[in-house]
Amino acid sequence: MASNISHKLALGVGAAVAASAALYACTATGSKSTNLVTGDAASAVYVPPGSHDEYYAFLSGGYSGQVAVYALPSGRVIKQIPVFSQFPENGYGYDENTKAMLQTSYGFVPWDDSHHPELSQTDGVPDGRWLFINGNNTPRVARIDLSLFETTEILELPNAAGGHASPFTTPDTKYIVSATRFSVPVPNTDVAIDTYKKNFKGVLSFITADKPGKMDVAFQILMPGYNYDLAHAGKGPSDGWFFFTTYNTEQAYEKLELNASKNDKDVIAAVDYRRAEACVAEGKARTVPAKYMHNYKDESTHVAASERKTSVKMLDPRDCEGVVYLLPTPKSPHGVDIDPSGEYIVASGKLATVIPVHSFSKMKKAIADKAYDGDVDGIPILKYTATIAGEVQKPGLGPLHTEFDGKGNAYTSMFISSEIVKWKLGTWEVVDRMPVYYSVGHLMIPGGDSKKPWGKYLVSLNKITKDRFLPTGPELAQSAQLIDISGDKMKMLLDFPTIGEPHYAQAIPASVLKDQQVKFYKLSENKNPGVVKAESEGGITRQGKRVDIKMAAIRSHFAPDNIEGVQVGDTVYFHVTNIEQDWDIVHGFAVLGANNAELILAPGATRTLKWVPQAPGVFPFYCTDFCSALHQEMQGYVRVSPAGSNTPLMANVSKKAQAQMSQQ
């Protein structure tokens, strides 16, 4: 009965919303009563078959550890990019080529919690070279090459626990940063947890990011033991500064829910990173031992390798005066977002009743005037009244993040009141509200955190889905919503489900990326040690208990496709090369009983699958990607003989390859 009533109530509310929406449509479009808001919105997001969307959007996968790529405005998923988690769909993290990508100082960590995608920038504008993303759990940052849509580099961060304030970039992509969410003993040692105030520290890492294969921790700054939450670089006048939000300035170590919510204000740490560079150059940073891994996949060999790092430069602000200032900010601030002009520093206090906005020029003046309100571990605290530019009054409940449209407006996500609030920079007045379903976390405007936002769309990344889509048992997809922000009033256009939990997102006009896409790897440039460039080069070799099989995949066969001489107790490596040189002619490789994964092979790529046969027999292998009309025939057999048997090594090649060889 109760559910029946609530159902009716929901219907009633729905009807009211529909009615008001229809009314809105009528007033918005004048006399055309047939032009319902739904039809209008549908045409705004409709991309006809065969046509392309306007934007690529990169949404973090959250607990999936990956990045999902959507096309806007249609909201269609066009790709999942494996980053921190193994991906059986194509063998990432399972095959011999990419296993090294997931190595850490803790060993092989085949999963993570990916939060914040960040596009590389040139002059403060997203440039489409790379996408960076952080792993929150085992602090890591990854580089995704946007000509390949593939993870090519991962750097682990030492002395950190929870790489949450990460991987935000400087306007020139010289550095990306990563700050620890959980302060821990530095270096991490066995101490009583209740010695938190004495022993626990936070570190801010500055990572060199503009050279592929050379990602490294340039230096770390040792900070008070707070929780570091989010960050953004300054730009324009504030170029050279980095801003980090903190919570738990109470330095609680138990029941944080309560104990870290006591102070009226926490702080934003403003870091003058050029000053930090100078201090490091002057030798003021200590070189401290640290264990972390750097993993890089070479595109010419298609193989990733891990490098173990053993030390890091640690800068104590006490040894570098003027490198960090603290800006008191209400209350447990989450996002810190810099407006396109670089003047305003917008903090979103999760528990604050206003949205405080600091002024960069006032901050500089406060520093010059030494308008301090004490210090923490030698780091000056600036007076709140000396840096604050304004407060947005009654914005809503639970402000989290702010993005900008480049037209003088800011948009803030409100988790608790479940809405997007639009307000004006400078006057701080709220000008529009849009309810979102339900409980928005991050929001994203393409380029909305850069110098030049493309202020046409806004994506609301919601934390709770409930009834937005057809129900699918207790676990639901997450929900995103697309909003048109080109006019004075926000207009809801589309709901679309997402893979994993999208924390933050980035988007860029399609025109920037689509012409730089690699269509296939050039076989002539393939330097993999197991490559075969023609069918006739396939074969089998044995070294002790190790058997290497080199194999070509081409429509619609493997060469060789019959293999004998493998014995129980051997470890077999299949080195399979897709020797096609044509766009989207992909082959797969799967063998019966493989304990790891299959391989998906892009044209021109070589990948290696390890296989340990357990018992004698004959085992088929086959192509897992429907490549061609005779795909079902694309198969072969491996014969496995008992250990010590004298079956000779044999690897045939296809008749075509034999014909090729006889011609030669």
Added chain:
Amino acid sequence: MTRLARSLTALAALIMVGGFFLPLWQIRLLAPQYPEGLGLLIHVNTVRGMTENDLRNINSLNHYIGMKVIDPEAIPVLNIMPWVLGALVVGALIVALAGRRKLLVAWLGAYATAAMLGLFEFWRWERDYGRNLDMEHAIIKVPGMSYEPPVIGAKQLLNFTAISLPAMGTALLGVAFVLVALALVHSLRAARAARRGALPTAGATNDFTGNAATSRLEPAGTR
């Protein structure tokens, strides 16, 4: 031959040099799976793909129907054609220098013969590749089906539409042929005009102008 006719013939020789560098013929292949198309370009001395890997990819597809691998090294006529073209270019230069109309006519005859033979050879080549299939190893066998593209025009070959057209090189060779033909026409008209003109022939004209070419250059119709 008039001076204009000789100039035109020399110009034709120059234009024909383009035939060494530009493709003579093109065969485009379109299919549902190949919206961007595949293509072959036939040059005077080789066959290549329209993009870097088209030839490789066409050969890869052709293995399904048992077609021979298209290997430019294995097509003997591609070794002869550059010499034929070279001979025509040199011939045109000789004609321009010698200024003999008979040579001009002979050159046009040689050109036409070479062009006919070239087209015939192309047709024969397409027929050989399209019909002379390795049926033992062919994967797709369609009774009665052959796969030669047309010499010119479009034809459906299973899922592919093959469109065969002359390319830029042939256009240049065509222009050259037309120029030489015009040279012949002009020479013939000038000669006729000279015969029909003032009874005192060339010698008298020379007496007045000191330049016999002046009158010869003007087309008969303008008098």
